Amino acid sequence: xxxxxxxxxxxxxxxxxxxxxxxxxxxxxxxxxxxxxxxxxxxxxxxxxxxxxxxxxxxxxxxxxxxxxxxxxxxxxxxxxxxxxxxxxxxxxxxxxxxxxxxxxxxxxxxxxxxxxxxxxxxxxxxxxxxxxxxxxxxxxxxxxxxxxxxxxxxxxxxxxxxxxxxxxxxxxxxxxxxxxxxxxxxxxxxxxxxxxxxxxxxxxxxxxxxxxxxxxxxxxxxxxxxxxxxxxxxxxxxxxxxxxxxxxxxxxxxxxxxxxxxxxxxxxxxxxxxxxxxxxxxxxxxxxxxxxxxxxxxxxxxxxxxxxxxxxxxxxxxxxxxxxxxxxxxxxxxxxxxxxxxxxxxxxxxx
Numbered sequence: 001x002x003x004x005x006x007x008x009x010x011x012x013x014x015x016x017x018x019x020x021x022x023x024x025x026x027x028x029x030x031x032x033x034x035x036x037x038x039x040x041x042x043x044x045x046x047x048x049x050x051x052x053x054x055x056x057x058x059x060x061x062x063x064x065x066x067x068x069x070x071x072x073x074x075x076x077x078x079x080x081x082x083x084x085x086x087x088x089x090x091x092x093x094x095x096x097x098x099x100x101x102x103x104x105x106x107x108x109x110x111x112x113x114x115x116x117x118x119x120x121x122x123x124x125x126x127x128x129x130x131x132x133x134x135x136x137x138x139x140x141x142x143x144x145x146x147x148x149x150x151x152x153x154x155x156x157x158x159x160x161x162x163x164x165x166x167x168x169x170x171x172x173x174x175x176x177x178x179x180x181x182x183x184x185x186x187x188x189x190x191x192x193x194x195x196x197x198x199x200x201x202x203x204x205x206x207x208x209x210x211x212x213x214x215x216x217x218x219x220x221x222x223x224x225x226x227x228x229x230x231x232x233x234x235x236x237x238x239x240x241x242x243x244x245x246x247x248x249x250x251x252x253x254x255x256x257x258x259x260x261x262x263x264x265x266x267x268x269x270x271x272x273x274x275x276x277x278x279x280x281x282x283x284x285x286x287x288x289x290x291x292x293x294x295x296x297x298x299x300x301x302x303x304x305x306x307x308x309x310x311x312x313x314x315x316x317x318x319x320x321x322x323x324x325x326x327x328x329x330x331x332x333x334x335x336x337x338x339x340x341x342x343x344x345x346x347x348x349x350x351x352x
């Protein structure tokens with residue numbers, strides 16, 4: 001019998017550490033491909049629901065011992081039978097939830113909303129991208145154009161796709177000022193995309209000096225404020241007293257969400273992207289009387305992600321610009337620790 005190839009993969013035991021383990025390099029079956037991983041970025045949900053402790057349930061329920069990493073990008077090096085679109089050598093992004101493919105939500109492209117027992121997310125219930133190779137289903141792949149790097153593609157796999165979906169729900173144009181509360185990687189991605197979409201004025205709120213400086217360095221904000229008792233008034237002052245037309249909360253905090261609601265002008269739109277915690281507001285003065293709308297947005301669909309990739313090329317912007325630190329797999333523990341500290345932009349694990 002032929003000797004199986006082995007590889008090292010990073011797993012998350014849930015005590016703020018990373019454990020490297022040995023795995024067989026998988027063989028693709030029908031409708032599957034073997035991808036040589038080129039880059040995998042770390043998502044805040046990994047830190048929140050897996051890295052510190054296993055708090056995720058259901059769709060975010062991590063199976064102990066699985067290779068982590070749900071933001072992978074790479075190149076197909078082997079295919080199983082039954083391929084319909086992709087072939088060896090293709091550069092691809094992995095949409096990080098593998099749905100059943102035949103339920104109502106999957107047929108709309110929203111694998112994230114699949115409730116079938118066949119649903120398995122990469123890096124959560126099936127092996128993900130923190131390894132040199134990843135086994136993926138062809139239906140879960142998005143083509144990566146030559147104009148984009150593998151690190152661009154890794155960011156699209158979750159973070160940028162999530163933000164694009166949210167901004168599309170509230171609509172962004174040259175008529176809009178946009179407030180983003182929370183300038184972690186998701187908030188920074190929101191500013192980058194909104195700028196490309198033509199937003200007239202970009203305002204950020206963040207308490208972390210590193211991320212404030214990064215937003216300024218990249219030219220993503222017209223104004224940035226730290227949270228405080230006078231932050232709402234500062235936003236009103238720079239918007240002629242009216243407030244912003246659109247707001248996106250990536251802070252996951254009660255004060256951040258309250259600010260997003262109250263800093264939005266009459267008839268404005270707010271979208272919540274950051275997960276967890278609570279929010280307290282007064283329905284009549286905050287929402288009903290000024291006739292504002294709050295949207296919830298979770299990940300994105302396959303077709304929206306493919307549309308985003310096309311737009312990134314057209315807009316000539318690169319998500320990898322938000323990556324501030326890169327590590328090899330042997331130092332994945334340092335990568336996750338840095339991401340958990342918040343003293344960074346986006347963190348990537350890169351492969352030769």
